[in-house]
Amino acid sequence: MYKAGETVRYWGVKTGGLTWLSAEALTGKIIGQQREERIYKIEGQSGTVQDVPERLIDGDCEVKAG
Template sequence: MRIEAKTVYKAGETVRYWGVKTGGLTWLSAEALTGKIIGRQREKQSYKIEGQSGTIHDVPEKLIEGGSEVKAG
């Protein structure tokens, strides 16, 4: 798993992410999840991502990879 931090993603961009933040805890995934960027929270260094199931996740920047080369399933 190679993740590059400090990339700025745009709303609508499809990315892969390796975990989510819930209730102050970060849950990591062994498999990459795919979702669409819907917003950025600069002060929290995270993004709001809509997962394939339609749920919204708070994802730390460091757990996101992808960009234009990621294809939504």
């Protein structure tokens, strides 16, 4: 289980009942969750908020400044 404020890598998003997978890991910050469905709200680097199933989250990561 991830906590709000954690920075994670994720491999896809859920939109309109469909799951879209990414070939490259995306990075974002967890801002909330839906516990029943095991879906996390993640704010991506562009500022957009995505619904991400827990199984697509890679976990804790360091974001390098630069």
